[in-house]
Amino acid sequence: MKSKKTNIKFRIPEHLHGKMLLDLERSHPFAFERVGFLFAKTVNLSSGVTLIIATDYQPVNDEDYIEDYSVGAKINSTAIRKSMQATFDQSCGCFHVHLHNHSGKPYPSSTDEKSLPAVVKSFENIAPKHANGFLILSKNAFYSSIKIEASDNLLEADLISVVGKPFILQYSNKSTGKDLMFDRQSFLGANSQFLFENIRVGIIGYGGGGSHIGQQLAHIGVKNITIFDDDKIEITNLNRLVGGVYTDVKKAILKTSIAKRVITKIFPKSNLTLVENKWQRAVEELQNCDIVFGCVDSYTERQQLESECRRFLIPLIDIGMDVYNSGGYFMSGQIILSMPGSSCMSCYGFLTEEKLAKEAAKYGNTGGRPQVVWPNGVLASSAVGVFVDLVTGWTKSKEGVYLSYDGNGGKVTDHVRKQFTADKCEHFLIKNAGKPLYVKI
Numbered sequence: 030m031k032s033k034k035t036n037i038k039f040r041i042p043e044h045l046h047g048k049m050l051l052d053l054e055r056s057h058p059f060a061f062e063r064v065g066f067l068f069a070k071t072v073n074l075s076s077g078v079t080l081i082i083a084t085d086y087q088p089v090n091d092e093d094y095i096e097d098y099s100v101g102a103k104i105n106s107t108a109i110r111k112s113m114q115a116t117f118d119q120s121c122g123c124f125h126v127h128l129h130n131h132s133g134k135p136y137p138s139s140t141d142e143k144s145l146p147a148v149v150k151s152f153e154n155i156a157p158k159h160a161n162g163f164l165i166l167s168k169n170a171f172y173s174s175i176k177i178e179a180s181d182n183l184l185e186a187d188l189i190s191v192v193g194k195p196f197i198l199q200y201s202n203k204s205t206g207k208d209l210m211f212d213r214q215s216f217l218g219a220n221s222q223f224l225f226e227n228i229r230v231g232i233i234g235y236g237g238g239g240s241h242i243g244q245q246l247a248h249i250g251v252k253n254i255t256i257f258d259d260d261k262i263e264i265t266n267l268n269r270l271v272g273g274v275y276t277d278v279k280k281a282i283l284k285t286s287i288a289k290r291v292i293t294k295i296f297p298k299s300n301l302t303l304v305e306n307k308w309q310r311a312v313e314e315l316q317n318c319d320i321v322f323g324c325v326d327s328y329t330e331r332q333q334l335e336s337e338c339r340r341f342l343i344p345l346i347d348i349g350m351d352v353y354n355s356g357g358y359f360m361s362g363q364i365i366l367s368m369p370g371s372s373c374m375s376c377y378g379f380l381t382e383e384k385l386a387k388e389a390a391k392y393g394n395t396g397g398r399p400q401v402v403w404p405n406g407v408l409a410s411s412a413v414g415v416f417v418d419l420v421t422g423w424t425k426s427k428e429g430v431y432l433s434y435d436g437n438g439g440k441v442t443d444h445v446r447k448q449f450t451a452d453k454c455e456h457f458l459i460k461n462a463g464k465p466l467y468v469k470i
C-alpha cells in the first residue's frame with residue numbers, strides 16, 4: 030500500500046479554463062450535460078509535490094453522445110478511444126471533465142461517483158506515470174479526484190489554480206481566521222489574507238530590487254517565500270540593499286541571511302525557503318513556486334527564467350533598471366508581467382536578439398553598473414502592486430502589465446509598445462508546457 034504524504038498542485042492556464050467552460054456550457058440536442066477531456070503533464074518534485082500541468086482540452090463531438098435519459102451524459106467508445114489515443118500520443122495524463130452549472134464548489138453526484146473511477150482507471154492503464162482523474166467544474170470552482178503514481182487512492186488536489194489575471198486559487202485547506210496585523214488591508218477581499226498565507230512566492234535575486242520585495246511581502250503577510258541568491262553582501266551593495274547593515278559587510282554574510290532576518294522580524298509566522306544558489310541549480314524549488322519575482326541583472330538570465338516559468342505555468346513579474354549616459358544621465362526601468370498564455374518579454378519587444386547578442390559580446394565586462402535605492406524601490410513597489418492585484422483581483426483589471434519607469438521625470442506609465450502588442454504569444458505554446466520531452470530517435 031502506497032501512502033506517502035502527497036501534495037498535489039494542479040495548474041490550468043486561463044485560456045484552457047475558458048475554453049472548457051465555453052464548450053461545456055453549450056446545450057446538446059439530447060444530452061443534459063457535456064463532457065470533455067483535459068490533458069495534463071505530471072512533474073514529480075523530490076519534495077513530494079506533484080505538479081499537474083494542463084496543456085490541452087478536447088471536447089467530445091456531438092455525435093459521440095449516446096441517448097440515455099437515465100444519466101446526464103453518456104459518451105460512446107469512440108470518444109473514450111480518441112481521448113486515450115491523445116493521452117498516448119502526447120505522453121501525458123488525462124482528466125474527464127464536466128460542468129455542474131452553478132457557482133461555488135461542486136460535488137460529484139451519485140452517478141459521477143459510480144461511473145467516473147472506472148474511466149480514471151482506463152487512463153491510468155495507458156499513462157500510469159502521469160496523474161489521471163476527473164474534474165467537475167462549476168462556474169468558478171472545482172472538484173477534483175486524482176490518481177497519482179505515489180498513491181493507491183483517488184486524491185483531491187491541494188491547490189487548483191487557474192493561471193491568469195486574476196489568478197483563481199482553490200486550496201483544499203481551510204482559513205485559520207483573521208489576524209489583526211492585516212486589518213487595514215481587508216479591502217483587498219475577504220479571502221485575501223488566506224491567499225497570501227497559502228501561495229508560494231519566489232524571489233530571484235535578493236539585491237537592490239529583491240530586498241524591497243521581500244520586505245513588502247512580509248508586511249502583506251505572504252507566508253511562503255522562496256528566495257534564491259548565492260551572493261554575500263559587499264560594501265558596494267550597502268547603498269541599496271534594504272535591511273543590510275554595516276556589520277553584515279564586515280562579516281560578509283549571505284544576502285539570504287539578511288532576507289531571513291528582515292522577513293521573520295516583521296512576520297514571525299513566515300515559512301521561508303532559502304536557496305543559497307543560482308535558481309538554475311535548484312530548479313525544483315523554482316517549479317514549486319506559484320508566482321515568481323525576477324530581479325535579475327542580464328537579458329540572458331531573464332530569457333532563461335522566463336522560459337522556465339512558462340514551462341511550469343508560473344507567472345513571472347520582472348523588474349529591472351538602468352542608468353545610462355547619453356549627454357547626461359538617464360534613469361529608466363520596467364515592470365513586466367509575463368503571464369503564461371499571454372504576451373511574453375519578446376512579444377513586448379523588451380527581449381530582442383539584438384540586446385541578447387550585444388550582451389553576449391560584452392560578457393564578463395559589464396563592470397559595476399550604476400544602481401541606487403530609490404528607483405529600485407519604485408520598481409519593486411509597483412511589482413508588489415501587480416502581485417497583489419493578480420492574487421486578490423481587487424482592481425478587477427484583466428489587462429497585461431508592461432510599465433515603463435522614467436527615473437528622471439519620476440513617472441511610471443504604460444510602455445508605448447504595450448498597446449501594439451497582440452495578447453497572444455507564439456514564443457511559448459501552452460501545449461509545450463511541462464518538462465521537456467526527450468524523444469528517442
Ligand SMILES: [Zn+2]
Pocket residue numbers: 101127128129137138141165
Ligand atoms: Zn456530475
Ligand SMILES: [Zn+2]
Pocket residue numbers: 371372373374375376377453454455456457
Ligand atoms: Zn511571446
